[in-house]
Structures are given as structure tokens and as C-alpha cells.
Amino acid sequence: MAPSAMSRWTKALSEAQPVPYWLDDPGRPHPEPALTGAETCDLLVVGGGYSGLWTALNAKERDPGRDVVLLEGREVGWAASGRNGGFCAASLTHGLPNGLTRWPDEIHKLQELGARNLDEIEKAVARHDLDCEFERTGEIDVATETYQARELRDWYGELQEKGLADGIDFLDAEAVREQVASPTFEAGLWDRRGVAMLNPAKLVWGLKRACRRLGVRVYEHTPALDLKPYGAGMAVRTPYGSVRAR
Numbered sequence: 246m247a248p249s250a251m252s253r254w255t256k257a258l259s260e261a262q263p264v265p266y267w268l269d270d271p272g273r274p275h276p277e278p279a280l281t282g283a284e285t286c287d288l289l290v291v292g293g294g295y296s297g298l299w300t301a302l303n304a305k306e307r308d309p310g311r312d313v314v315l316l317e318g319r320e321v322g323w324a325a326s327g328r329n330g331g332f333c334a335a336s337l338t339h340g341l342p343n344g345l346t347r348w349p350d351e352i353h354k355l356q357e358l359g360a361r362n363l364d365e366i367e368k369a370v371a372r373h374d375l376d377c378e379f380e381r382t383g384e385i386d387v388a389t390e391t392y393q394a395r396e397l398r399d400w401y402g403e404l405q406e407k408g409l410a411d412g413i414d415f416l417d418a419e420a421v422r423e424q425v426a427s428p429t430f431e432a433g434l435w436d437r438r439g440v441a442m443l444n445p446a447k448l449v450w451g452l453k454r455a456c457r458r459l460g461v462r463v464y465e466h467t468p469a470l471d472l473k474p475y476g477a478g479m480a481v482r483t484p485y486g487s488v489r490a491r
């Protein structure tokens with residue numbers, strides 16, 4: 246690139262702020278106030294990503310009388326949960342090929358549990374009105390070379406033999422191009438039920454809202470600084486307070 250063009254580009258980008266795509270949203274909620282003072286609860290959850298928020302939500306759903314506090318060190322969803330690809334996959338083995346290689350004897354059970362898990366996520370999205378653009382799109386692996394099309398067909402045959410092809414369709418060139426009109430696609434394998442797409446940040450924000458609606462007390466900008474046994478429970482120190490969890 247010529248130096249003058251380089252400086253034009255550099256200048257154009259000089260005030261750009263790197264922000265994860267999903268988090269750069271005018272609907273991004275304000276963080277909840279930080280904890281100041283002493284709190285007590287039955288269950289303390291540390292971390293406001295998917296792990297923490299689903300834990301708090303499930304705990305409250307199972308026992309509405311349970312007193313739950315969630316501490317987030319920065320803002321709910323600022324980390325991996327607010328900046329991922331938005332692929333909500335049923336597979337518990339990071340894909341069927343990987344699962345089949347590593348756990349061939351348990352793969353049917355693993356697939357069944359994964360499918361049930363994704364169904365439950367879909368139900369929870371509806372039950373809690375989590376406005377996260379959840380769509381059960383499925384996922385298509387595509388072949389752009391003839392040998393890849395052959396491999397996909399062989400793989401599909403293997404899945405059929407092993408009784409693992411339920412919900413999966415082999416698409417020839419015409420069928421795959423009906424879905425995605427690219428002349429480079431030679432074939433595809435469509436897993437219709439195994440993947441949903443969603444907006445990851447909106448899922449986090451929806452989970453936070455649902456937690457608060459059920460009575461979870463959420464504190465943001467509140468890192469847990471240390472964790473110590475306290476009687477039969479645990480105590481956590483934060484910059485401006487503490488939480489004792491029974």
C-alpha cells in the first residue's frame with residue numbers, strides 16, 4: 246500500500262474503539278450497583294457468564310425460597326459469554342466426529358443427553374421470555390471440492406450404519422445450493438436439530454433479567470477477592486463488603 250493510502254487508513258481508524266460486536270448494542274443494560282456492606286444468602290454464585298447465570302436461575306427455579314446472590318467482577322456477559330459465535334450446539338463432545346472417535350461406546354447416550362439439553366435450553370428461552378433471537382436453524386457442513394463431497398457422503402453412510410443419522414440429511418449439489426446459493430458448494434450435510442443460533446449478549450442480558458425477576462440479587466463491578474469457610478458455609482470478601490453464604 247502506498248504511504249499516503251496507509252496514512253489515510255490509519256487516520257480513518259485512529260478513533261475506532263475495539264468493542265465485541267454483540268456488546269456494542271444500544272440495548273445493553275446498565276450494570277447493577279456494586280455490593281456495599283454485608284450480605285447473607287443460602288447460595289452465592291461468583292461470575293455472571295452463562296455458567297453463573299444459569300446456575301442462579303436453575304437454583305431459584307428449583308427452590309423459589311432459596312436466597313441467591315450473584316457477584317460479577319465486571320459486567321455480566323463482558324467475558325466469553327458476551328463475545329462468542331452464537332452457535333448453541335447440542336453436541337456435548339464438540340462435534341459428532343470427535344465424540345465418535347473418543348467415546349464410541351457412549352456416543353448414543355451422549356448424543357441423547359445433548360439433544361435433551363438443547364431442547365431444555367429452548368424451553369427455558371420461551372419460559373423466561375429470553376429475547377435472544379434463538380432460532381433452531383440447524384447447521385450445514387459444506388463441501389467445496391469433489392473429494393470433500395465424497396467424504397461427506399461416506400460419513401453420512403457411517404452415521405446411518407451406527408444409528409446416528411436421525412435428523413441429519415445429505416444434500417447433493419442442487420439441494421445444498423437451494424439452501425445457500427453458492428456455485429462453490431458441491432454437497433452438504435445438514436444437521437437439522439443439533440444447532441440453534443442466538444445473540445449471545447442478549448442471552449446473557451435476558452438471563453440476568455430473569456434471575457432478578459425470580460429474586461436473585463445481582464451485584465456487578467463486585468469481584469470476589471477471597472473465599473473462606475465460615476461455620477458450615479463460606480464467606481467471600483469484596484472491595485466494599487462481604488457475603489456469607491449458608
Ligand SMILES: Cc1cc2nc3c(=O)[nH]c(=O)nc-3n(C[C@H](O)[C@H](O)[C@H](O)COP(=O)(O)OP(=O)(O)OC[C@H]3O[C@@H](n4cnc5c(N)ncnc54)[C@H](O)[C@@H]3O)c2cc1C
Nearest residue numbers: 292293294295296317318324325326329330331332468469
Ligand atoms: C471468541 C469465542 C467464541 C466462542 N464461540 C462459541 C460458540 O459459538 N458456541 C459455544 O457454545 N461456545 C462458544 N464459546 C465458548 C463460550 O462462550 C464459553 O464456554 C462460555 O461463555 C463460558 O461461560 P462462563 O460463564 O463459564 O465464563 P465467562 O463468560 O467467561 O464468565 C465468567 C465470569 O466470571 C467473572 N469472574 C471471574 N472471576 C471472578 C471473581 N473473582 N469475582 C467475580 N466475578 C468473577 C468474569 O468477570 C466473567 O464475567 C466461544 C468463546 C469465545 C471466547
